[in-house]
Amino acid sequence: MRTLGRNGVRPRLNLGVDISQLRTPCVLVDQPRMLQNLQRMQGTVTAGGKRLRPHTKTHKSIALAEQQLDLGATGICCAKLGEAEIMADAGIVDIRLPYPLNPVNADRVVALLERARISFIVDHPDVAKAWSNAMVAAGTTVDVLIKVDVGFHRCGIDPNASGAVDFIARVAALPGLRLRGLLSHAGHGYGATSAGEAESIARSEGTIMRGLAEQARARGVQIDEISVGATPTARFSATEDGITEMRPGNYIYFDRTQVALGAAEWDDCALTVLARVVTVPASDRIILDCGSKTLTNDLARGFVPVAGYGAVLTKIDGVQKPGANLLVERLSEEHANVRVQDGNSHLRPGDLVRVVPNHSCVVSNLVDSAWMVSGTDVLEPLRISARGRIT
Numbered sequence: 001m002r003t004l005g006r007n008g009v010r011p012r013l014n015l016g017v018d019i020s021q022l023r024t025p026c027v028l029v030d031q032p033r034m035l036q037n038l039q040r041m042q043g044t045v046t047a048g049g050k051r052l053r054p055h056t057k058t059h060k061s062i063a064l065a066e067q068q069l070d071l072g073a074t075g076i077c078c079a080k081l082g083e084a085e086i087m088a089d090a091g092i093v094d095i096r097l098p099y100p101l102n103p104v105n106a107d108r109v110v111a112l113l114e115r116a117r118i119s120f121i122v123d124h125p126d127v128a129k130a131w132s133n134a135m136v137a138a139g140t141t142v143d144v145l146i147k148v149d150v151g152f153h154r155c156g157i158d159p160n161a162s163g164a165v166d167f168i169a170r171v172a173a174l175p176g177l178r179l180r181g182l183l184s185h186a187g188h189g190y191g192a193t194s195a196g197e198a199e200s201i202a203r204s205e206g207t208i209m210r211g212l213a214e215q216a217r218a219r220g221v222q223i224d225e226i227s228v229g230a231t232p233t234a235r236f237s238a239t240e241d242g243i244t245e246m247r248p249g250n251y252i253y254f255d256r257t258q259v260a261l262g263a264a265e266w267d268d269c270a271l272t273v274l275a276r277v278v279t280v281p282a283s284d285r286i287i288l289d290c291g292s293k294t295l296t297n298d299l300a301r302g303f304v305p306v307a308g309y310g311a312v313l314t315k316i317d318g319v320q321k322p323g324a325n326l327l328v329e330r331l332s333e334e335h336a337n338v339r340v341q342d343g344n345s346h347l348r349p350g351d352l353v354r355v356v357p358n359h360s361c362v363v364s365n366l367v368d369s370a371w372m373v374s375g376t377d378v379l380e381p382l383r384i385s386a387r388g389r390i391t
Contacts, residue, residue: 017378019316019371020352024276025290027363027370028354029382030318033270034064034252041234041251042072048238048246053077053096055229055249058361060386062090064252075117077229077247081108082389088116090385096120098183098229098247100147100155103127106134109142119143121183123157128171135176145183145227146171148212150205152187159212168216181225181244182209182216189232190301195262202233206240213242232261255360256311260302266320271363271370272313272354275336277347284343286326288312288336290355294366297331300358310355312338314347318375320356328355365390 045052057079075094078084097120122128149156172179192198213223229247253271254264275290300306311322330337372379
């Protein structure tokens, strides 16, 4: 059952609870901000003549994946098979894993193919051949895309290598595999030092992917899809010719890193951690009850160095303005050590703050549920359906 309605319209629930009554630490998702983020990205991608296939590893929620589909997404992405299994069990039928699955998981893929359209990436000849053998043995066919390394240097074939097109052609000829096209992730966009550099990365990605697709087509290989995905470069990729699909994920919530990369404003950040001051041991130090088990130890990235483990919002009424003098300088498992850089803070034990995390995707995997809120009103709990599904 969908808890969030079609086209972003849903019954407005309100538990009659104010966020000040919630136990801390806890994760809040501001529904109006989230909905605005979803609608804006869908509009941007559609206006660019592309399909949106959001990466659900950011939220890991069946309800939010369904809302993305309701708003126009053509399918979803999952990071791992465990996430895909949860989403398929909920009735989502078009799932892509932009991840190099090992053929040891063939039994799980075959089972998923019975209830959903599944696709994933390959970038190594031995792995592609093993998947071919597994699918032939199972008497079925699975869709695959060739992962292309456009500069992040994690997974993917080298598009400039002499054997790149040969590899694409060999995969296209393997029985049990149906080649859909090419897929990339410009993850190095997270290392951009300016908006101009982020745009250059997106333009380069488009050029590389178009060029490789043209070479493959000249060899008689059908390339139907060119899929790219990264939130920091999405605003530029949307206008790149030849791209058929975009796979941003973080855009649903955004976070401190996306603000530092110019992909969002503070007021776009839909996910925050509600925390309580547990003690004020000195005029220049405040201790919160949200440690690494809530905020994660991920550092922020941005056009300029960004210190600390989150941005502290000193007001809980929805005002998205970080305290300029507050630095989350150290995390232990249960505590956040906040430095008051000018030695002047009004916060006292028992006071509440909200923290914009450096990386919202990881925060989702740390809790079983979040609270959907509007301003200070608590609307309903949000189950993190695929939390912990890392295999």
